[in-house]
Amino acid sequence: MTREHWGSRLGFILAAAGSAVGLGNVWKFPYLVGQNGGAAFVVTYLVLVLTIGATGMLAEMAIGRAAQRNPVGAFAALKGGFWPVTGYLGVICGFLILGFYSVIGGWTIAYTVKMLDGTLTAPGLDFAGIFSGFVADPLEPLLYHAVFMALTIGVVLKGVAAGIERWNKILMPSLLVLLVVLILRAVTLDGAMAGVEFYLRPDFSKINADVVLAALSQAFFSLSIGMGAMITYGSYLTRDQNLPRSTVMVVGLDTGVAILAGLIVMPAVFAFGVAPGAGPGLTFITLPGVFQQMPGGMLFGAAFFLLLLFAALTSSVSLLEVPVAYLIDELKVSRRTAVLVLGGIAFLIGIPSSLSLGIWAEFKLFGLPFLDLLDFITSKLIMPVGGLLMCLFAGWVVWPVMRREATNDGTARFLLLPVWNWLLKVVAPAAIAWILIQGLIG
Numbered sequence: 001m002t003r004e005h006w007g008s009r010l011g012f013i014l015a016a017a018g019s020a021v022g023l024g025n026v027w028k029f030p031y032l033v034g035q036n037g038g039a040a041f042v043v044t045y046l047v048l049v050l051t052i053g054a055t056g057m058l059a060e061m062a063i064g065r066a067a068q069r070n071p072v073g074a075f076a077a078l079k080g081g082f083w084p085v086t087g088y089l090g091v092i093c094g095f096l097i098l099g100f101y102s103v104i105g106g107w108t109i110a111y112t113v114k115m116l117d118g119t120l121t122a123p124g125l126d127f128a129g130i131f132s133g134f135v136a137d138p139l140e141p142l143l144y145h146a147v148f149m150a151l152t153i154g155v156v157l158k159g160v161a162a163g164i165e166r167w168n169k170i171l172m173p174s175l176l177v178l179l180v181v182l183i184l185r186a187v188t189l190d191g192a193m194a195g196v197e198f199y200l201r202p203d204f205s206k207i208n209a210d211v212v213l214a215a216l217s218q219a220f221f222s223l224s225i226g227m228g229a230m231i232t233y234g235s236y237l238t239r240d241q242n243l244p245r246s247t248v249m250v251v252g253l254d255t256g257v258a259i260l261a262g263l264i265v266m267p268a269v270f271a272f273g274v275a276p277g278a279g280p281g282l283t284f285i286t287l288p289g290v291f292q293q294m295p296g297g298m299l300f301g302a303a304f305f306l307l308l309l310f311a312a313l314t315s316s317v318s319l320l321e322v323p324v325a326y327l328i329d330e331l332k333v334s335r336r337t338a339v340l341v342l343g344g345i346a347f348l349i350g351i352p353s354s355l356s357l358g359i360w361a362e363f364k365l366f367g368l369p370f371l372d373l374l375d376f377i378t379s380k381l382i383m384p385v386g387g388l389l390m391c392l393f394a395g396w397v398v399w400p401v402m403r404r405e406a407t408n409d410g411t412a413r414f415l416l417l418p419v420w421n422w423l424l425k426v427v428a429p430a431a432i433a434w435i436l437i438q439g440l441i442g
């Protein structure tokens with residue numbers, strides 16, 4: 001059976017950017033900024049993305065394209081020994097992330113509906129109360145979670161090239177246009193400037209070990225690296241793609257969207273007097289308030305949550321594709337069986353995730369509700385550790401292969417090749433190890 005491939009070079013860029021740009025950018029990044037000291041977090045995040053993040057992204061694409069296999073098979077094909085463990089970690093991680101990502105994906109559907117049916121557009125609403133009531137409900141969020149998972153399954157069933165590329169070509173530019181419109185509205189709200197200042201003027205005394213670990217784990221999560229998503233997408237590439245250039249585009253798009261999303265949420269947070277450290281509800285509480293103030297807010301609001309839904313969907317599709325590719329390549333299962341079985345299990349994991357925000361809130365493991373536990377294990381443990389192993393592997397074990405991939409067998413120039421090598425071998429692993437240790441014990 002021949003391996004599926006992307007239909008065009010742009011198709012890969014958009015699919016990879018679609019994986020990267022998701023809830024991490026629009027939902028998670030702004031609330032992490034709010035919880036971790038504002039602009040100081042933004043600066044820390046940018047430094048980590050441009051060094052460790054870009055380094056890891058290029059390594060994953062190169063590993064995937066060289067091996068033409070899923071993450072487990074890729075490490076086995078390129079070296080074997082202990083290394084496939086890194087791939088297994090990724091396959092499991094994709095699954096666990098999907099188990100809470102889909103719940104939040106469901107919220108975006110719910111909010112699109114609630115915008116249109118008037119639940120969120122009447123004057124004088126208590127958006128914080130509406131949000132906490134909704135997520136704590138034992139049934140409603142589960143129904144939306146089921147719909148979101150069904151959509152994810154539907155797209156992944158169609159395979160690599162058929163659905164994803166076309167969706168992204170329409171949805172990514174629309175998302176950008178809407179972001180710009182919403183920023184213009186948010187920064188012109190009364191009292192918005194305090195938010196802009198909090199967001200853009202760093203107070204470096206706020207940086208500590210927790211902040212740096214939060215920024216590192218967000219960099220991995222947002223760029224979709226450390227768990228094999230970019231290995232998997234890279235494995236559907238042909239030889240003509242320039243990998244360093246693709247890395248610059250995907251990292252640039254992802255970071256740009258995160259920064260722009262913060263520019264919408266932070267001014268609105270301050271303008272409406274919401275606490276910036278409010279946590280996961282931040283976006284869902286503040287943005288409806290912004291839409292309420294806009295002419296045509298109902299339509300803008302519905303469009304915004306719809307686009308957030310599509311951004312989430314193109315990411316969840318990549319999360320599911322990682323374990324699916326593993327089953328197809330290694331266990332010779334049909335795509336259909338792999339997608340249905342894995343999607344079904346991920347749906348089941350989502351149930352306790354969702355209930356942990358309501359009726360099961362008291363039930364904690366390691367002191368955390370189930371959803372927060374999944375988030376912690378994946379983005380603060382598995383992804384940084386996976387990224388660390390990946391960098392060591394690329395820099396020390398298969399460097400000749402990496403050099404070949406990054407220069408397309410010596411035909412393309414990559415001026416930063418020595419810098420990349422040094423980042424892979426020493427800087428990224430040392431920095432990740434240090435941040436992990438400091439952040440986890442500190």
Ligand code: PHE
Nearest residue numbers: 020022023024221222224229
């Ligand atoms: N990058 C996605 C986001 O920011 C999440 C994701 C993580 C997707 C890992 C795939 C793999 O929402």
